[in-house]
Amino acid sequence: MSAPSTILKTAAAAFLAAYTFPVVHHWLTIFGFLRNPNSSHVEEGSILKIEDTVHCEDVHQYSDWLFTACEDSFPTRFSWFPPLGIFKDPVLASQARGSIHVIDTKGFKSKRLVLQNFDSSFTTHGIEIIADPKQNGAVYIFAVNHAPHPEYVLSVKDQTPLPDGAPKARSQIEVFRHVLGSSTAKWIRSIRHPLIRTPNDIFAHTPTSIYVTNDHYYTEGHLRQVEDMISLAKWSNIIRVQIDDWSGSDPQAGINASIALTGLHNNNGLGHGPSHEDVAIGSAASGVLHLADITDTQQLKVKESIYLDSTIDNPSYFKDEYVTEESDASGYVLGGLTKAAELAKTSRNETATEAVIVWLVQPVKEEGRATTKWNKKIIFEDDGSRIRSSSGALLVGIDPALEGGKKRAWLVVSGFLSSSTIAVKVDL
Numbered sequence: 001m002s003a004p005s006t007i008l009k010t011a012a013a014a015f016l017a018a019y020t021f022p023v024v025h026h027w028l029t030i031f032g033f034l035r036n037p038n039s040s041h042v043e044e045g046s047i048l049k050i051e052d053t054v055h056c057e058d059v060h061q062y063s064d065w066l067f068t069a070c071e072d073s074f075p076t077r078f079s080w081f082p083p084l085g086i087f088k089d090p091v092l093a094s095q096a097r098g099s100i101h102v103i104d105t106k107g108f109k110s111k112r113l114v115l116q117n118f119d120s121s122f123t124t125h126g127i128e129i130i131a132d133p134k135q136n137g138a139v140y141i142f143a144v145n146h147a148p149h150p151e152y153v154l155s156v157k158d159q160t161p162l163p164d165g166a167p168k169a170r171s172q173i174e175v176f177r178h179v180l181g182s183s184t185a186k187w188i189r190s191i192r193h194p195l196i197r198t199p200n201d202i203f204a205h206t207p208t209s210i211y212v213t214n215d216h217y218y219t220e221g222h223l224r225q226v227e228d229m230i231s232l233a234k235w236s237n238i239i240r241v242q243i244d245d246w247s248g249s250d251p252q253a254g255i256n257a258s259i260a261l262t263g264l265h266n267n268n269g270l271g272h273g274p275s276h277e278d279v280a281i282g283s284a285a286s287g288v289l290h291l292a293d294i295t296d297t298q299q300l301k302v303k304e305s306i307y308l309d310s311t312i313d314n315p316s317y318f319k320d321e322y323v324t325e326e327s328d329a330s331g332y333v334l335g336g337l338t339k340a341a342e343l344a345k346t347s348r349n350e351t352a353t354e355a356v357i358v359w360l361v362q363p364v365k366e367e368g369r370a371t372t373k374w375n376k377k378i379i380f381e382d383d384g385s386r387i388r389s390s391s392g393a394l395l396v397g398i399d400p401a402l403e404g405g406k407k408r409a410w411l412v413v414s415g416f417l418s419s420s421t422i423a424v425k426v427d428l
Helices: 003-030 090-094 150-158 222-229 340-346
Strands: 047-050 056-062 065-070 099-104 110-112 114-116 124-131 138-145 172-179 184-191 199-206 209-214 237-243 255-262 267-272 278-283 288-294 300-307 316-318 331-337 356-364 373-382 390-397 408-415 421-427
Touching: 056 316, 056 408, 065 124, 065 138, 065 390, 090 150, 099 124, 099 172, 124 267, 138 184, 138 199, 172 199, 199 267, 209 267, 237 267, 255 300, 267 316, 278 300, 278 316, 316 390, 331 340, 331 408, 356 390, 356 408, 373 408, 373 421
Parallel strands: 056 124, 056 390, 114 184, 124 199
Antiparallel strands: 047 421, 056 065, 065 099, 099 110, 124 138, 138 172, 172 184, 199 209, 209 237, 237 255, 267 278, 278 288, 288 300, 316 331, 331 356, 331 390, 356 373, 390 408, 408 421
């Protein structure tokens, strides 16, 4: 072999190693191969278990209230949850009656809302809250529902094979209306469309214009596993839905849907940013927070991507209402899994645990810098004994005057496999 050829091959190998090492290292880190579970020390009385919040995937704040949707049933969640590729018992799932809860931000007491005019199968997942512009103190609640497909339920009951390619789930969006302080949420309509295949979360721009993530292209099988593990499998998308008719009894009537964004890996949770046009998108299995704008044509355009060292889920934005010239704790809050590679095994086990990690991602102001620098810090960790499978996280600020001048907040963390949501006091 000639010297120039040897030098060329050595240089190519060095270039390939330099390129792939950061990618492989990030992949090993976010899936937890390079990290062990840890549990943050919490002072006595500074962590609360919120009762009657079983398997609540997402959590949102509106005014003095927190909203979450919960599965409520261990047998149902561990035998039917399409977001994790669990399709074991569609008959049991057809009888599922998940719930919507309101939690006050003062005492963190959960109140289960009575769902009026709604008695259908309800397997809960992501939710969204937006004000009803026609009535002060009223909100619309959008909730993902992973109901089993009736044909799949029938095939299991009759012990007949389901045709190849036939869907096992018939996922859709449920719309409710709630008056703050009341004990009810009135069902308005369902939203179903062929473009909404694997819905995960919802972003409401207006009550009649919403965005829905399809977190996967494949619902199960080897190619779905490829989607989870390989960041180049950018097959998921985000759908915009325009609601033209609130009264339609047909879930597919009175709506228009179109693709608003493609090209992201495993786009999952959606959240609001500091302005009305800011959309935060969590690429869960990549550990990437994408910040996007809504364009004039109602498409989504990613303007910046922030890489974190774990999987992430539903992002929320914390606006520090106690900001001073010296301190502004505003930023994005994201919960994730410490060892995500183990989820495929633990998600089938009622007694297993998944360790969690929660991030606060804050912009760092630097004069003369064209791009934003981000401070990414861990504000809470748990080995899974206090909170399992973190998927939703948000901060509720505390007046520093009540904390001896220290800047603190209540961190609320929910988990799609956790027996309860928790509230824990953290330093900011």
